[in-house]
Amino acid sequence: MSTEAVKHARQLLLKEYRGVLSTHSAAMPGFPFGSSVPYCLTENGWPLILISRIAQHTKNLKADPRCSLLVAERGVEDVQANGRLTVLAEARQLDDASAIDAAAARYYRYFPESRDYHRAHDFDFWSLQPVRWRYIGGFGAIHWLDDVALSNPFTRAGDAESGMLEHMNDDHAAAIAHYVERAGLPSAPAAQMVGIDSEGFHLRIGQTIHWLAFPDTCDNPGAVRQALVAMARR
Structure with a gap:
């Protein structure tokens, strides 16, 4: 495993804050379903998302938690040459009260506007537990990576x-x-x-x-x- 590739992949995950969440469609079995979601990182360095209970991707995750999150580098003209990272993951809804409170405090710092619709509507926090990572740093810089996330000591x-x-x-x-x-x-x-x-x-x-x-x-x-x-x- 390339140490530099792991570092660059993690930095891309840190630099971005939104991606394309792909789930297994429950309404159209066999087809992937993509949706745009903002994210920040949990204490484990895993993507943390806040999604509505009535959203299609939430229904999909409840039926099959296997998913992926595609994160692409911002501001690059050539989309084939830019950095991009696909996180293959198992989605887990947070159900412990203390874990939810900690997730909310962190998520609200990044996305303060989410505080209102989280309280007013049926939204839940989910963490995406990585299984494997696919990182492309540009032409020829292609890697399968097993361990990219880094726990936050603070x-x-x-x-x-x-x-x-x-x-x-x-x-x-x-x-x-x-x-x-x-x-x-x-x-x-x-x-x-x-x-x-x-x-x-x-x-x-x-x-x-x-x-x-x-x-x-x-x-x-x-x-x-x-x-x-x-x-x-x-």
Whole structure:
């Protein structure tokens, strides 16, 4: 397995926030059914989706949980040369109250508009547990990968992530604006930091999500602080 391919595949999964969910059609047996869904990642690094109970893809998953999520690189003119990742997975509806609460808190940070329709309508959280991955990084860069997901150490260990996010958004808006400027991202509306993992962090600008990489992998909050300071001083 190519270590570089695994890294690039995971970075693509982090950089994007929507994909095409393909399920086995219950209404038309034998045919795949594709639908567009936003996602963020669970503490295990698996795609987390919020879908309506009356949606066709939900009915399909209840009948057969085997599915795939296609994630393609944004902003590339040649669709044959862009990066794309297909996650073959088993979909699992979250039914434990604490797991649902944790998923909601995380998902709302990425997609705050989902809070209203989640409460007002019959929507449920599902995680997509990866079985295998197919990554294409461009012409000739084609890989079957068995293990791409990486657990988030800051979500799993006492939810240090929430504290770091609150600190950055409340006390370091200027640093966040600097990250935005250095990355060439839109300066308005003001960016909010919505996720931190060992390899980088997510910013939400309006309804768009962007992921920026740390200079080096961070396995503790102290290392994250050093990385963010270094990026702010560039």
